[in-house]
Structures are given as structure tokens and as C-alpha cells.
Amino acid sequence: MTYILTPAMVRSIPSHDANADLCSLPFLRNMIVTFAQLNLNPNIFKAIDICGYTKPTPIQARSIPDILAGKDLVASAQTGTGKTAAFILPALHKVSLGKSTQKPRILILTPTRELANQITDAVGKYGKFMQCRVASLVGGMPYRQQLRKLSKPVDIIVATPGRLMDHMSNHRLDLSSIEMLILDEADRMLDMGFIDDVKDIAKMTPPSRQTLLFSATVDDRLSQVIRNLLKNPIHINLSHEKMSPAQIKQEFYMVDNAKHKEQLLQYFLDNEKVFKAIIFSATKSNADKLARDLCNQDFPAAALHGDLKQSLRNRTIDQLKRGKIQFLVATDVAARGIDINDITHVINYDLPKFSEDYVHRIGRTGRAGKTGIAISFSTFAEAKHLHKIERYVGQKFSLSTVPGLEPRQRLQSRSDHSQGKKNEGKPRGDFKQKSDRKYRASEGGFKKREGRSFEAPKGSGGFKKRSKRSFKPSNGQVDFKHRENKSASFKKRDN
Numbered sequence: 001m002t003y004i005l006t007p008a009m010v011r012s013i014p015s016h017d018a019n020a021d022l023c024s025l026p027f028l029r030n031m032i033v034t035f036a037q038l039n040l041n042p043n044i045f046k047a048i049d050i051c052g053y054t055k056p057t058p059i060q061a062r063s064i065p066d067i068l069a070g071k072d073l074v075a076s077a078q079t080g081t082g083k084t085a086a087f088i089l090p091a092l093h094k095v096s097l098g099k100s101t102q103k104p105r106i107l108i109l110t111p112t113r114e115l116a117n118q119i120t121d122a123v124g125k126y127g128k129f130m131q132c133r134v135a136s137l138v139g140g141m142p143y144r145q146q147l148r149k150l151s152k153p154v155d156i157i158v159a160t161p162g163r164l165m166d167h168m169s170n171h172r173l174d175l176s177s178i179e180m181l182i183l184d185e186a187d188r189m190l191d192m193g194f195i196d197d198v199k200d201i202a203k204m205t206p207p208s209r210q211t212l213l214f215s216a217t218v219d220d221r222l223s224q225v226i227r228n229l230l231k232n233p234i235h236i237n238l239s240h241e242k243m244s245p246a247q248i249k250q251e252f253y254m255v256d257n258a259k260h261k262e263q264l265l266q267y268f269l270d271n272e273k274v275f276k277a278i279i280f281s282a283t284k285s286n287a288d289k290l291a292r293d294l295c296n297q298d299f300p301a302a303a304l305h306g307d308l309k310q311s312l313r314n315r316t317i318d319q320l321k322r323g324k325i326q327f328l329v330a331t332d333v334a335a336r337g338i339d340i341n342d343i344t345h346v347i348n349y350d351l352p353k354f355s356e357d358y359v360h361r362i363g364r365t366g367r368a369g370k371t372g373i374a375i376s377f378s379t380f381a382e383a384k385h386l387h388k389i390e391r392y393v394g395q396k397f398s399l400s401t402v403p404g405l406e407p408r409q410r411l412q413s414r415s416d417h418s419q420g421k422k423n424e425g426k427p428r429g430d431f432k433q434k435s436d437r438k439y440r441a442s443e444g445g446f447k448k449r450e451g452r453s454f455e456a457p458k459g460s461g462g463f464k465k466r467s468k469r470s471f472k473p474s475n476g477q478v479d480f481k482h483r484e485n486k487s488a489s490f491k492k493r494d495n
């Protein structure tokens, strides 16, 4: 490729540095299309190649050159866009350049334990061909293993703020050699009340450090934190970068009540080719109940929520990864930080409280270039909330119905919502009501299943029972063809 440089461009090339990396030049930044152009350490490049990544994602292409150039950075990007690698790859590159010391050089702070585990795994994955020692310091885990890690030299620390503060107050950690501080999901750390801890931790690191802040959104409160902790940061905003519709197919169903939800879930379990799914519940008790109901039907399922011990939570995620369980019924602790490539379905049994969690939740499927289906149930009382989510993701959702399981109520039109009118019960043509129920779910909870609609792919450990109907996703791809044929019989509603 030939670049024509204007005199202004030539003047911006730093003359003092004969080896100036072309990536660091502003006018070339948008032209980064391959990992080779990023000039990362060859061992990192080799690991990326093994992961099968052919080119950097937009967040990687936009942020890595600035990070490598040593700049502070604020990046707004949705989950599932490859943002973890966007900070880990340059962090590993930094480790590869400097001299190995006894003290940690990179500190990554993240709000949840699951996210910390995912980041630690990613460090292991991208750093597998280089000498990089990583310690994960998260709450809810025994101290013994963490103390053992801290008794040896370590390059990268991945931590949740509470446990890190705990180690610091016991003088087990020296952050005076930190060269790079990374705040991942900073908006969430703010929401969870960790920000004072984050500021205290930052004070213990050298002022000369490089600071990177990743967040789905940046509001006024976060802007204050940014002014406080970062120096002239570069801002990259890819928060409105939409997930490709081909990647995650989103479906929405209005429900009358709890029983109607159960019936719809039953329908999808019986009729969808679900390979692995996360079912999101609003409450811990309901997550437990749903998981129990599924197990009673011989579905390999488990619950995941904040009341469970961290070791059990880790084990459950590991079982989902290895295919020992097929359904994870979770609260929003699982909305972020679960990176399992073969989750074919996310079911929002209850809508999330915060709109941004919708994006995080559905981002558990359709990962790493694969396809996925996100199914969401909304009660009529939550219709306004559904519209909020629509506005947040910048898409107008169309509602689907299952023949025989259409809702009895009707949805108010959007204009009624905006004018605050009450639904007067008049048909508005939102749903085509059917009098004959083609699908009859059992009246009390889930019915016992007759056949299993799932077959684990070879080598995944498999489930105990197998069905006549098999589903072998090739490369984790959802069989959309089948789904589309079936959906032809659905009464789709268009608003």
C-alpha cells in the first residue's frame, strides 16, 4: 500500500527517534489492519495467531498504538468487542521490554471476580510464549494461594479492589514499581462503590505510571475520576459500535405473568436447539429455584449468584466450560466476565435492571466471531424498561410470539407511553391473538421432558443422557437455518 504524506504529516514524525513506530503516528492509526502492523513482541504475535485472530478488532486497532506509545487512554467500548486483548496485548509487550523485577509492573483492577478470572486466563493465553508471572487477587478465595503467589516475583496483578486493599493494608504488596494501571469496567466499579478504593490504590503507584481506563459508558461522575487519575488521556469512543446483527440474533417476547414465562421457557427448552445457555434471573432465590426445576427435569443445570462461595462459582463456570452442565441460571454476577465460546443462547428470563447489563448479558453468546441467540422475556409492567434498553442499544426491537403461547394482554403503543396514557384494553394490533393454543405447557412448573435435544460435541465430556435429536454446532455456530424455518410459523409483530 502506498501512503502519500503531506508536509504536515512529515513534520509530525518525531525526528529524534529513528525507530519511531509508524503506528504511533496519528494519521496512520486508522490504517492499522493487521496484527503485524502493531509491532508487538513476536511471542505475543505467535499466541494471537494460535487463538485464530486474523485481524485486530476496531477497539484493538484504535487503542493499541496509543497504549504502545505510552499515552494515557480512556476507551468506551462494549463487551464482546475484544477490549480485554486491547489492554492485555500492550501490557504484555511492556512486560517483554522491561527488566524483570521482584515487584509487580502492571496492575489491572476490575469490579468482579469472574471478570478478574477471565482477564487472568487471557493473560495466560496471550502470554503463553513469554515469561510472564501473573497473580489473581480476588475476594471470596482463600488467602493461602494468593499469599504463595505474592511471596514470589510477579509481573502482572489482576485484582478486585477490596481484596487488593486487604493485601495492601497488611503490607503484603508493594506497588511502587507499577508502570501501567488498568481500570477495566470503570463504570461498574463506580456503581459498585469501589471508586474510593481505586483512588487509594492509585495513590500507592508512581505518578509517572501510564493509566488506561475502559468503560462501557463515561458519565459526569466518571469524568471526574478520569481528571483525577489520568494525564491528558486520548479518548476513544466505540461505545456505539453495534454488534453485528448476524452475530447475535435478538428475540423479544411479552409475557403476562410468571407462569407464562415458565411456559415459554419450557417451549424453548423443548424446541430450540440449545447447546449451552445462560438463563438470567433477577433474584438469587429465583435463580436457585429455576436451576432446581431444570435439574428435576434432567437438564444439567446449576445456579450462579453472589450468595454462593467463590470456589463453587468458579467450579460451576468451569463445569459450563467443560460441558458438564448445559444451563447456567445466573444473576448479573455472570453478565460480565464469562468468556465461553460455545454458549449458543442467552435467555433473559427477567430483564436486567440496568440497560447496559442487557448488552453485557447477551455478549455472553456470539463470542469470538461465532453466532448466538438472545431471547428476552418482558412483562407488560416492564415495557417502558424495554424501551429504555432499545434506546440504549439504538435499535428498535420487534416482538415475537410463540403460537399458542401469545400473551393475553396487549402492549400500549410507544406514543401512549410517552404521553403517559393508560392502556384502555382496546386491541391495538400489537399481537395477533389466537384462540386455539397449539402448544400446551403443563400448568404447574416445568413438565418432564421426553427426549433430550442436545448432544455435546466430541471431547467436551458430554452429558449423561443423550437424545435422539442431535445438535452438533460446527465451530459453535447456531443452526440459524433450522431456527428460521421454524420461525416462519411464528406470528411476528411489527410495531
Ligand code: AMP
Residues within 6 Å of the ligand: 052, 053, 054, 055, 056, 057, 060, 078, 079, 080, 081, 082, 083, 084, 085, 339, 341, 367, 368, 369
Ligand atoms: P472481550 O470483549 O474482551 O470480552 O472479548 C470478546 C471475545 O473476542 C473473546 O472471546 C476473545 O477471545 C475474542 N477476541 C479478542 N480479540 C479478537 C480478535 N482480534 N479477533 C477475533 N476474536 C477476538
